Amino acid sequence: MTWIDVIPALFLLAIGLQVVFYLGVFSPLAFFKQPQVEEEPTTWPGVSIVVAAWNELFNLGELILHLEAQDYPNLEIILVDDRSSDGTYDFLLSEIQDFPRTTFVHIDSLPDHFTAKKFAVTMGIKKASKEIILVTDADCRPVSDQWVKQMVLKMAEKDLVLGFSPYYAFSGLLNAFIRYETFQTAVQYMGFALSGLPFMGVGRNLMYRKSLFWKKNGFASHYALLSGDDDLFVNESATRQNTAVCLAPETHVYSMPKLNYRDWYRQKLRHLSVGKRYKRRDQVLLGALWFSQMASWLLWIPSMWLEATWFEIPEWSRFPADWTQAQPWLSSPWVPDWTRLIVGVGAGWLLLKWIWLIRMNRILGKTLNPWKLLGYDALYSVYLLLFGFITLISNPKKLKWR
Numbered sequence: 001m002t003w004i005d006v007i008p009a010l011f012l013l014a015i016g017l018q019v020v021f022y023l024g025v026f027s028p029l030a031f032f033k034q035p036q037v038e039e040e041p042t043t044w045p046g047v048s049i050v051v052a053a054w055n056e057l058f059n060l061g062e063l064i065l066h067l068e069a070q071d072y073p074n075l076e077i078i079l080v081d082d083r084s085s086d087g088t089y090d091f092l093l094s095e096i097q098d099f100p101r102t103t104f105v106h107i108d109s110l111p112d113h114f115t116a117k118k119f120a121v122t123m124g125i126k127k128a129s130k131e132i133i134l135v136t137d138a139d140c141r142p143v144s145d146q147w148v149k150q151m152v153l154k155m156a157e158k159d160l161v162l163g164f165s166p167y168y169a170f171s172g173l174l175n176a177f178i179r180y181e182t183f184q185t186a187v188q189y190m191g192f193a194l195s196g197l198p199f200m201g202v203g204r205n206l207m208y209r210k211s212l213f214w215k216k217n218g219f220a221s222h223y224a225l226l227s228g229d230d231d232l233f234v235n236e237s238a239t240r241q242n243t244a245v246c247l248a249p250e251t252h253v254y255s256m257p258k259l260n261y262r263d264w265y266r267q268k269l270r271h272l273s274v275g276k277r278y279k280r281r282d283q284v285l286l287g288a289l290w291f292s293q294m295a296s297w298l299l300w301i302p303s304m305w306l307e308a309t310w311f312e313i314p315e316w317s318r319f320p321a322d323w324t325q326a327q328p329w330l331s332s333p334w335v336p337d338w339t340r341l342i343v344g345v346g347a348g349w350l351l352l353k354w355i356w357l358i359r360m361n362r363i364l365g366k367t368l369n370p371w372k373l374l375g376y377d378a379l380y381s382v383y384l385l386l387f388g389f390i391t392l393i394s395n396p397k398k399l400k401w402r
Contacts, residue, residue: 004306008342011303014295015349021289022356026187028194030359032247045155046074046130047148048210052120053079055086056138066141068099072148077102078127082120083110103127118219118229121203125213134207135230139256140165146250151207159212159242160234162193163205166367167257178257178264179367180376181383187360188289193245198238199282203230205253207246212237222277227270235278252365272391290384297381300346307338350374 022030049067053060060079067077081088081104092104105127110116125133134151136142154161164186167179189200213233222232234243258264275286357373368376 002309005308005310007299007306008303008308008311010295011299011342012345014292014299015345017288017292018296018349019352021292022352025195025197026191026356026360029187029191029363030356032194032363034248040149044072044074044149044152045132046076047072047132047134047152047207048125048128048130049075049077049134049136049148050121050124050128051077051079051136051138052082052117052124053084053088053138054082054116054120055084055088057084057086057088057091059138060088060091063138063141064099064102068101069145070142070148071145072152074130075101075148076128076130078124079104080120080124080127081106082116083107114223115225118223121229122218125210125218128210131210132207133210133213135203136165136206136253137204137255140204140253141255143252143254144250146248147253150248150251151246154244154246155207156244158244159209160198160201160238161207161244161246162189162198162201162234163207163246163251163253164190164364165202165204165253165255166365167255169367170257170259174259174261174264175257176368176372177376177379177383180373180380181268183361183364183368184380186364188286190245190247190364191360192285193238193243196240197282197285198240198243199235199278199286200231201234201238204255205251206230206234208233208237212242222274225274225277227274231271232274232277235282247363249365268387269390272387275391290388293377294381294385294388296346296349297378298385300342304339304342307336311338313337313341353377 051060051063051067064077064079077099079092079102081092089106092106096102096104105123107120107123110119114122121135132152132155134148151161151163165182166186167175167182169175169179185202189198189202192199216233216237219229219233221236225232258267275283278286354374357377358370361368361370361373
């Protein structure tokens with residue numbers, strides 16, 4: 001077998017894997033139906049919202065108002081000031097009494113063995129008096145006052161609830177792609193969780209029990225890594241039985257995206273670098289998904305012209321003789337049977353993918369233009385190829401947070 005045979009084989013393998021993932025893993029998300037609203041409980045469990053902040057004075061002033069306005073009776077808000085130098089500490093000291101449900105923790109030094117974000121979140125959880133922890137970031141904004149309530153309703157007998165956190169929309173290709181990549185990330189962790197294979201969540205909208213956090217020794221297994229306060233913790237803690245997904249539109253938490261390519265590059269490098277620490281099962285599944293995503297797009301056109309010697313074109317895929325006699329171009333040597341077959345396979349795959357992406361985009365709040373989804377998806381394949389290589393050779397311990 002030569003390389004001419006390998007490329008079509010990889011393409012067809014990729015298409016097969018894509019069909020398996022979309023029909024098998026992502027169908028529960030694509031065809032998700034919001035359950036009917038149940039009668040609210042008479043008593044609500046206590047919830048502590050934990051927000052770690054470094055030089056977020058501008059954001060905190062607005063965020064506190066959103067959190068204080070939550071329609072939830074048993075709520076406390078814990079702000080963790082992580083060595084800020086922009087006046088955050090003075091603001092909290094002088095203004096905190098105006099916010100009855102809010103308290104704060106001030107950090108003035110960082111232990112040698114901890115990264116900043118994980119230490120701040122840990123101190124916030126240590127301060128929390130409630131059993132249920134809901135974490136978000138200072139630049140995030142819940143879309144409604146029902147955020148906490150709807151997340152708690154999903155908790156029930158669970159230990160973890162995964163929420164969705166899209167980015168605000170601005171003009172430009174970078175923002176459009178950031179929103180698509182965020183959508184794809186949500187499709188993956190929501191889809192896998194709904195299929196009984198939870199592997200990550202995002203710290204902008206994540207709920208878990210404090211008892212689970214301490215049972216897993218917090219972030220002890222990855223305290224020295226910059227990222228992982230959300231996805232690595234979920235990867236270690238989540239199971240089919242203890243994890244729920246919250247897709248109620250009222251629980252979406254919007255965040256501010258990076259505005260230039262340099263900041264976005266550094267952010268993605270941090271996020272993707274911790275994938276090496278996922279469970280082996282999740283590495284294999286994500287590796288198969290990402291391979292199929294890249295190969296199905298990048299090998300489609302080459303496969304049209306590299307006819308595999310090992311494959312015999314089935315008779316049913318050929319044009320009938322009366323068609324080719326009436327339209328000679330159908331039998332042109334420039335468009336051989338193999339090319340028509342590969343074009344047909346690829347077109348069928350794109351149609352299936354587009355339908356599923358449209359449905360999942362609708363479930364996740366219609367944050368993207370449905371007519372542009374396939375274009376973004378092709379670009380996403382190039383992104384996976386480039387960042388996959390970069391993160392493969394990078395050392396996550398050498399990455400910088402600020």
